[in-house]
Each structure stands twice: as structure tokens, then as C-alpha cells.
Amino acid sequence: MTTTNGSAVPRRAGIADVARLAGVSVGTVSNVLNRPDRVTEKTRSRVQAAIEELSFVRNASARQLRQGRNRTVGAIVLDITNPFFTEVVRGVEDRLAEDEYTLMLGSSDEDTVREERLLRRFEEQGVHGLLVTPSHTGIETLLRMRERGVTVVLLDRSSPVPDMASVAVDDVRGAVLAVAHLLEQGHERIAFLNGPLTIRQCVDRREGVLRALADAGRDPESLVEVTVESLNADHGARAMRDLLDGDAGATATFCVNDFTALGALRTLRERGLRCPQDMALVGYDDVSFAAELATPLTSVRQPTHEMGWRAADLLLTSAEPEQVLYQPELVVRASSGG
Structure with a gap:
């Protein structure tokens, strides 16, 4: 592969390259990565040496696609430059990290068109769920997304409907x-x-x-x-x-x-x-x-950090659409x- 100026782009090493260098099957490399207890120590060492030599990094998105699940959560807030949302998002990240989920973050800038674009992009990426601070009073788009199977938790906004999870302050x-x-x-x-x-x-x-x-x-x-x-x-x-x-x-x-x-x-x-x-x-x-x-x-x-942590926890663990309302001080x- 080359760039527009003609220079070569190094090809990313794949699992087949690791298998070829280590002299083992692709299935053996997969076992080393996912079920190392099934592989002898000698074979594991050979595969690990090949991984290091090739600077191999597993393609998590492809793996998640094969397994039918995505360990990415999308979050949309009004303005990430606002320290309030920065602190909330840190709470989200801390909770997601406990279960090894990754956060995709976007700012709507209080713009409904930008928000709709971000929602569509996150859904196309197949995120596990969405944490959203709506940029306007309506949540019709979120309700339609939920009908398509996307889990949604409102963040810093009480839910206007009884069957959608939310975390907010009074x-x-x-x-x-x-x-x-x-x-x-x-x-x-x-x-x-x-x-x-x-x-x-x-x-x-x-x-x-x-x-x-x-x-x-x-x-x-x-x-x-x-x-x-x-x-x-x-x-x-x-x-x-x-x-x-x-x-x-x-x-x-x-x-x-x-x-x-x-x-x-x-x-x-x-x-x-x-x-x-x-x-x-x-x-x-x-x-x-x-x-x-x-x-x-x-x-x-x-309670900014706690709000973010709790919203992410509801998204990952709650079977019922719980609505959390904190009291301010x-x-x-x-x-x-x-």
C-alpha cells in the first residue's frame, strides 16, 4: 500500500504472520492470545517471541465483530471543555475501565444537528450502549435508537419516560x-x-x-x-x-x-x-x-464523578431502567x- 505522495505504508502484521514466523498454526496463536493454558510453555514462548519481533497488536474490533459484541461505549455531552463534563466523563471512564470497556466521546456543542450526526456515527460503530446529555428537551431520536436495540442512559438529565435509565441532579x-x-x-x-x-x-x-x-x-x-x-x-x-x-x-x-x-x-x-x-x-x-x-x-x-460512574454502571449492569436523582448542595x- 502507498500514500498519495507515493511513499510506502508499512503493513500491519496479522495473526497469520505471527503463526508463520513461530512455525505454528493460526489456531495455536489464537490459543496463546485467548486461552494460553491450552498451549505448552515452550510453544507459548516461541509465539510470544514472534509477536514481539513483528510488533503484533491484535485487532480488537475484528475480534469483537466475530464474537458479536463490542466493548465500546459512546458518550455525548454538551461541551467537553466545560470542567463539569470533564469531571463527569472521568467518572464514566473509571467505571468502564473496571470491565475493560473503551469510551468514545463527543461534544454536541448544544447543537441538535451535530448531536444527531454523533448518534448516527456511534450507532454505525456498533457501540455497546450510549450515555447522552441531550442538547434539547426532546429525546425522540434516542427512543428510536432504543427500539433498534441500542441501550441508552441519559446523563445529567432526568428521563421524561418511565422506561429509560437516567442519572441527574435535582x-x-x-x-x-x-x-x-x-x-x-x-x-x-x-x-x-x-x-x-x-x-x-x-x-x-x-x-x-x-x-x-x-x-x-x-x-x-x-x-x-x-x-x-x-x-x-x-x-x-x-x-x-x-x-x-x-x-x-x-x-x-x-x-x-x-x-x-x-x-x-x-x-x-x-x-x-x-x-x-x-x-x-x-x-x-x-x-x-x-x-x-x-x-x-x-x-x-x-456529585460529578459519582454521576458519571453511576451512569456507566447502569449501562453495563442494570437489567431495569433505573432513574437516579441526586440532591445538590x-x-x-x-x-x-x-
């Missing part, structure tokens, strides 16, 4: 904790930097914000809501600029996630405003950097003045 409760804390600090006018309402987590956190205001007897009209197009720091910074330029009188801001809060902090610093004296701030997720910022960030903690730090 986001309504998390937002109640965040806003109730700001109200207890004496703030009369609170801003909410939220994401698109096509994302379930944004819908639930908005519901929690309104519930906290109602519980405190506050008029929902007192809420200043700014929508970010994407749940990242740059859009958080832009949303905080819009909030400040609008002069809505808010003295505290609840951000839909810590990445958005990071951008909001950047804008406050650029404007020469102090946090929490000029603007109190609460994030959501309690990712690793939250406690390390110059002004440590108050945030709603989610508010971690108070300097950014909210608590």
Missing part, C-alpha cells in the same frame, strides 16, 4: 438553594444568567429560581433574567455586560453554571467592580476551579458574601 432544588441564599443575604433584586430553554437543565433551574422567589413572597417581576446563547465563559461575560449596561439595579446574580459565572466575574473585574460588594455571585456545578478563583465562587455542588464562599 436542578429545581439546586436553584432554590442558590436564590434562597441570595435573598437571605438581603438582596432585593436578583439577576439570573440562564441558557436557552431548549436545554432541560436551564428550564429546571429557572423553575427553581421562580419557586425560591415565590417561597419568599417576592414578586417574580423583581427577577432580572438575561439569556446566554451558549453555556460558556465568553457568553457569561457578554451577559454580565448586558446586565450592567441595562442598569436594572440587580445587586446579586445567579449563573446557570460555573463556566458562565467565570465569564461574569471577568466582566466585573474589567469594569472595576468588586464581588460581592458591588455584585454578589453564585454559580452552579462547583467544578474544580470554583474554590481556586481570586474570589472563591459560591456554587451549587453536583450549596457551597458558600466569598463571592456571595455569605
Whole structure:
């Protein structure tokens, strides 16, 4: 085989090459790789020497295809650059490693077209199952995939149907904790930097914000809501600029996630405003950097690693579509003045 520029591409050694060099049958090489107890020590040594000389690496995908199973799991999250998802995925990897499964990972970037493309690609690869954080509120595509025999577990999203497994956090409760804390600090006018309402987590956190205001007897009209197009720091910074330029009188801001809060902090610093004296701030997720910022960030903690581990465990072991809902915890730090 040659490349487009004419240079030769070394051929990968196969099991027949190993057998030829070792002077044994292909079946004997297969036994050395898979059932070494069936082969004498002398023959095993000869085959191992041939494997090392040829730098032979078994073709796992072909082996799995012959056996009718695939030890690969696909995962699709909203944005792998978000530390929240990085920590969740580490939990997924740790659980998969226990049973020697491999992870294929993709980011939807909150784009339904990109998500559909990734789902199709993973299904074509014959993955053992899928862990998915949907980029929109509907799960129709996932339901159709399940009808075709693909095991699906929703990740960071409660299932809207009773027979699909899911692992999530009670986001309504998390937002109640965040806003109730700001109200207890004496703030009369609170801003909410939220994401698109096509994302379930944004819908639930908005519901929690309104519930906290109602519980405190506050008029929902007192809420200043700014929508970010994407749940990242740059859009958080832009949303905080819009909030400040609008002069809505808010003295505290609840951000839909810590990445958005990071951008909001950047804008406050650029404007020469102090946090929490000029603007109190609460994030959501309690990712690793939250406690390390110059002004440590108050945030709603989610058990990220455990969520990923549990979702992968459900995919591999659960016979019933279990739905796991964790309870969040508010971690108070300097950014909210608590």
C-alpha cells in the first residue's frame, strides 16, 4: 500500500504472520492470545517471541465483530471543555475501565444537528450502549435508537419516560438553594444568567429560581433574567455586560453554571467592580476551579464523578431502567458574601 505522495505504508502484521514466523498454526496463536493454558510453555514462548519481533497488536474490533459484541461505549455531552463534563466523563471512564470497556466521546456543542450526526456515527460503530446529555428537551431520536436495540442512559438529565435509565441532579432544588441564599443575604433584586430553554437543565433551574422567589413572597417581576446563547465563559461575560449596561439595579446574580459565572466575574473585574460588594455571585456545578478563583465562587455542588460512574454502571449492569436523582448542595464562599 502507498500514500498519495507515493511513499510506502508499512503493513500491519496479522495473526497469520505471527503463526508463520513461530512455525505454528493460526489456531495455536489464537490459543496463546485467548486461552494460553491450552498451549505448552515452550510453544507459548516461541509465539510470544514472534509477536514481539513483528510488533503484533491484535485487532480488537475484528475480534469483537466475530464474537458479536463490542466493548465500546459512546458518550455525548454538551461541551467537553466545560470542567463539569470533564469531571463527569472521568467518572464514566473509571467505571468502564473496571470491565475493560473503551469510551468514545463527543461534544454536541448544544447543537441538535451535530448531536444527531454523533448518534448516527456511534450507532454505525456498533457501540455497546450510549450515555447522552441531550442538547434539547426532546429525546425522540434516542427512543428510536432504543427500539433498534441500542441501550441508552441519559446523563445529567432526568428521563421524561418511565422506561429509560437516567442519572441527574435535582436542578429545581439546586436553584432554590442558590436564590434562597441570595435573598437571605438581603438582596432585593436578583439577576439570573440562564441558557436557552431548549436545554432541560436551564428550564429546571429557572423553575427553581421562580419557586425560591415565590417561597419568599417576592414578586417574580423583581427577577432580572438575561439569556446566554451558549453555556460558556465568553457568553457569561457578554451577559454580565448586558446586565450592567441595562442598569436594572440587580445587586446579586445567579449563573446557570460555573463556566458562565467565570465569564461574569471577568466582566466585573474589567469594569472595576468588586464581588460581592458591588455584585454578589453564585454559580452552579462547583467544578474544580470554583474554590481556586481570586474570589472563591459560591456554587451549587453536583456529585460529578459519582454521576458519571453511576451512569456507566447502569449501562453495563442494570437489567431495569433505573432513574437516579441526586440532591445538590450549596457551597458558600466569598463571592456571595455569605
